[in-house]
Amino acid sequence: MIKIMTRRRYWIGFFLILLLAIFLRFYKLGQVPVSLYWDEAAILLDAKVVSQTGRDVHGNPWLQVLFPSYGDFKLPTYIWLAALSVKFLGVTELAIRLPSAIVGLATIILTGLISKELFFKFSKKKRDLLQLLTMLIVTVSPWSIMFSRTGFEGHLGQLFLALSAWVILKARHKQWLILLSPLLGALATYTYFSVRFVWPVVFIATSLLVLNKKAWKWLIPSLLIFWFSLLPMLKSPLYEASNNFRYSTSSVLNAHDYPVQSNLYRELAGSSLLDRLLFHRHWLMARELLKNYADNLSINYLFITGDPNLRHGTGEHGLFLTIFLPILLVGFYELFKKQRFKLLVLILWWLVALLPASVPETTPHSLRSLNALVPLSLILSFGLMSLVERKSKILNLFMSLLIALSIFEFSYHYFTQYSSDSAYDWQDGYKEMALEIDKNLPHVADVYIDEFDNRFYLWMLVYGHFTAEEIQAMPKEDYQVKEIEKVTFHSYHWSKIDSLDRKILVVGLTDHINEGLERYQIKPTWEKEIYQDNETSPFKIVMIETQ
Numbered sequence: 001m002i003k004i005m006t007r008r009r010y011w012i013g014f015f016l017i018l019l020l021a022i023f024l025r026f027y028k029l030g031q032v033p034v035s036l037y038w039d040e041a042a043i044l045l046d047a048k049v050v051s052q053t054g055r056d057v058h059g060n061p062w063l064q065v066l067f068p069s070y071g072d073f074k075l076p077t078y079i080w081l082a083a084l085s086v087k088f089l090g091v092t093e094l095a096i097r098l099p100s101a102i103v104g105l106a107t108i109i110l111t112g113l114i115s116k117e118l119f120f121k122f123s124k125k126k127r128d129l130l131q132l133l134t135m136l137i138v139t140v141s142p143w144s145i146m147f148s149r150t151g152f153e154g155h156l157g158q159l160f161l162a163l164s165a166w167v168i169l170k171a172r173h174k175q176w177l178i179l180l181s182p183l184l185g186a187l188a189t190y191t192y193f194s195v196r197f198v199w200p201v202v203f204i205a206t207s208l209l210v211l212n213k214k215a216w217k218w219l220i221p222s223l224l225i226f227w228f229s230l231l232p233m234l235k236s237p238l239y240e241a242s243n244n245f246r247y248s249t250s251s252v253l254n255a256h257d258y259p260v261q262s263n264l265y266r267e268l269a270g271s272s273l274l275d276r277l278l279f280h281r282h283w284l285m286a287r288e289l290l291k292n293y294a295d296n297l298s299i300n301y302l303f304i305t306g307d308p309n310l311r312h313g314t315g316e317h318g319l320f321l322t323i324f325l326p327i328l329l330v331g332f333y334e335l336f337k338k339q340r341f342k343l344l345v346l347i348l349w350w351l352v353a354l355l356p357a358s359v360p361e362t363t364p365h366s367l368r369s370l371n372a373l374v375p376l377s378l379i380l381s382f383g384l385m386s387l388v389e390r391k392s393k394i395l396n397l398f399m400s401l402l403i404a405l406s407i408f409e410f411s412y413h414y415f416t417q418y419s420s421d422s423a424y425d426w427q428d429g430y431k432e433m434a435l436e437i438d439k440n441l442p443h444v445a446d447v448y449i450d451e452f453d454n455r456f457y458l459w460m461l462v463y464g465h466f467t468a469e470e471i472q473a474m475p476k477e478d479y480q481v482k483e484i485e486k487v488t489f490h491s492y493h494w495s496k497i498d499s500l501d502r503k504i505l506v507v508g509l510t511d512h513i514n515e516g517l518e519r520y521q522i523k524p525t526w527e528k529e530i531y532q533d534n535e536t537s538p539f540k541i542v543m544i545e546t547q
Contacts, residue, residue, distance in 0.1 A: 005125040013132045021108050021139040024411065025101045025148040030094035033150060034419040034533045035426040037311055040151040041458040042069045044096040045471075047082035052468040057461075058479065059472045065190065066238040070455060071479040073242035077191040078153040091462060096151040103159050104148025108138045110162050111374050115381055117169035118209070118342060129388070134381035140407050142306065143319035143366060143373055145414070150311070157192030158370045160184050161199060165206045165349075165374070172210040175218060182222045186229030193246065194356030198371050199226070201352040205345045250361040252288040292358035293351075296369055299325065307366035310422035316413060319366060321406040323399070324380055331383025339382075349375040423532035427453075429539050433507060433530050434459040436541055440505055441465075441486065444543065448492035450508025452539075457481045457489065494520050503545045510540040517542070 036044065046069060049055065050062045058068050062083070067074045081099040089095040112131040119130060138144050147155040164184035171178040185199035200223065207219060233239060247253070269278075277283075295301065303325040306313035313319075320328075335343035350372045357369035388396060423429075430453075437447060437460060449456065461471050461481070474481050482489060492506045494516040503525070506513060510529060517524065522544060530539035 005129050010128045010132070014135070017132060017135045017139055018105070018108070020407075021105055021135075024139065024145050025104045028415060029097050029101055029149060030092060032415060032419055033311070033426045034423055035428040035431060036093060036096065036459075036462075037150075037426050038070075038455050038458070039072075039074075039153075040096050041427075041430075041455070041462055042072070043074065043079055043082050043151055043153075044086070044091065045458055045462050046074070046079050047086045047096065048091045048462060049468040049471055050079065050083040051087045053472070055472065057471055058476065065233045065236050066242055068238060068479045070458065071245070073238055073245055075153060075190050075192065077187065078151065078156050081156070082151065097149060100151055100155050101148050103156050104144055107144065107148075107159050107162065107373070108135050110159065110166060111135065111138050111377050114162065114166050114169065114374065115378055117166060117172075118378065119339070119382075120169075120172070126385075130381060130385050133384045133388070134377060137320070137324070137377050137380045137384065138373070140403070140410075141320050141373070141377065142313065142317045142410055142414075143370075145410075146313060147367070147370060152367055152370075154192045154194070154367050154370045157188045157195045158373055160188030160191060161195055161202065161371055162374045164188065164199065165202055168203065168206045169210055171218075175211070178207070178211070178218045178222055179225060182226035183229060185226050189230060190233065194368055195371065196230070197355060198352050202349050202371075205348045209342065209345060251359045252285060252292060252361065253359065255361045256284070256288070289358055292360075292363040293354060295363040296354045296357050296365070298364070301364045302328075307364055309362075309365075310425040312366045314410075314413060314418050315421065317410055320376070320380065321403065321410065323402045323406050324384075327383040327387065328376075328380055329383070330386055331379040331381070333383075334386040335379065335382055343379070346375040346379055350379075420534040423534045423536075424538075427459075428532040428534075429530040430456060430459040431463055433539055433541065434463045436528060436530075437487070437505065437507060438464040440541075440543065443503065444505045445486065445502035447487040447505040447507065449487060449489050450491050450512060451489060452509050454480065454489070457484060460484060460487070492516070494522070497522055497544070500544065503543065505541060505543050507541050508539070510537055513540040513542060 046056050046067055049057050054062050056062065056064070056067050056069075056079075060068070062080070065076060067076060067079055078099065082096050085095040085098050086092075089098065112135040115130045115134040116127045119127060122130065161184075164181045167177055167181045167184060171181075181203060185195070185203060188195040188199060203222070203226075204219070211218070236242075301307070301318065303318035303320055303322050305315060306318045308315060332343070335346075353371035353375070354369050356371075357363065357365040357367075360368065384399075387399065419428075433456075437449075441447065457480070460466075461484070464484075466484075474484065476482070491508065491512070492504070497520050506516075516522070524542040525545050526543040528541045529537035530541065531537045
């Protein structure tokens with residue numbers, strides 16, 4: 001296989017893989033997934049307003065390190081890219097997802113380049129083969145495909161982290177290049193919060209591969225550059241609030257009262273010295289963390305079903321195609337035999353990338369572990385190359401057939417069944433509801449919207465007629481809009497129907513609306529059920545006049 005890797009065949013392979021990657025990431029990009037989710041809608045809203053006024057929805061300048069958004073305090077990098085996309089494509093689903101799709105292609109190319117630098121002692125033809133196999137694995141990975149098609153900041157963050165690692169590997173030739181790595185690490189941190197815990201370990205581990213004794217003089221300055229680059233974030237008046245928001249979510253850090261548990265276990269066990277050690281609160285917390293780590297390392301998660309959250313996976317496919325499971329084992333084995341230290345660095349990169357994904361109470365978590373995409377793909381590609389090098393035509397044909405069938409099966413499921421399966425998880429129906437409300441707004445005196453989701457207003461502001469200036473001027477409570485013109489976000493009191501003297505619109509869950517209509521024997525002037533892609537109608541809009 002290596003002997004026949006001519007330059008012509010290399011470039012044919014390169015462009016064929018790229019064409020496959022483009023299809024898997026751009027086909028129906030604005031339609032699958034079926035709708036925007038909360039954070040995509042929030043990013044699109046800020047991008048819309050920034051592209052029109054240069055300021056966010058709260059009136060703050062676009063050049064800021066933390067966007068308040070709807071109170072979750074988003075980092076700026078993806079919003080900036082989305083604003084640029086909106087400037088050219090308008091306020092559309094395609095505009096919010098296009099940056100991530102481009103990031104997906106860049107990740108494929110970059111991971112291939114990292115493989116060539118990581119194994120620089122291989123012959124050129126062998127490195128070319130490894131590069132193509134690495135690109136192929138990332139191209140067909142459900143993990144990469146899923147996040148390339150949605151506006152998740154973490155997907156952009158992992159690209160900058162990988163780019164930082166590649167720069168370190170290139171520093172083997174020009175050592176001053178290592179000073180670029182902390183800048184890219186800081187950029188990754190300004191894209192996704194969890195990178196700040198991952199980058200320092202990846203930086204030091206990767207540096208061990210390329211730096212000689214004299215070059216270590218660059219290490220401390222690089223770490224200082226990274227730290228100083230984060231000062232604007234650390235000094236932001238919103239930084240403390242953003243940390244409080246993240247620490248308030250359920251995680252192994254706050255899911256249990258460890259001191260109380262520790263004291264209880266010690267008393268039950270007899271409170272000996274050994275008991276005090278075994279049931280120490282820090283060990284109890286560490287044990288929960290290890291359980292979550294195990295979830296993120298499970299074979300079922302990696303290769304069979306993936307993340308149960310249908311925004312992060314199909315529920316039917318792992319992070320990588322099932323066919324790659326034995327190939328991962330081969331990769332571990334071959335790297336252990338031939339490239340032991342590089343295997344150690346890749347495993348360290350993988351494990352530290354899992355730390356942010358193991359802290360939440362809900363595991364596994366494919367979004368927060370996205371920083372592990374590159375090291376796992378590199379291990380897989382080494383295993384695949386080892387099998388290809390055996391020059392067994394039957395084995396290569398068998399693997400090619402299984403990989404092709406796996407790609408087809410995943411693609412068919414994703415583009416035909418996934419939208420229906422995941423409609424609820426993607427807030428399907430919110431856009432149609434927002435458009436219907438906006439269309440009927442001039443014809444009614446008031447609009448009452450059930451409190452089924454306190455973030456639904458995002459869709460109204462994204463798809464409605466409101467200008468950027470009007471959005472910025474709207475009163476906000478805890479960074480959220482609670483009232484929009486004649487729209488009120490609370491349930492209509494059906495008992496007041498007898499005193500109704502105007503035309504109103506009532507929006508909410510179908511069951512709740514029907515219950516009110518039946519109980520008070522109300523006949524709407526107009527009504528519409530909002531259907532999701534799975535053919536259920538969870539929402540309903542009714543227009544009511546004087547009875």
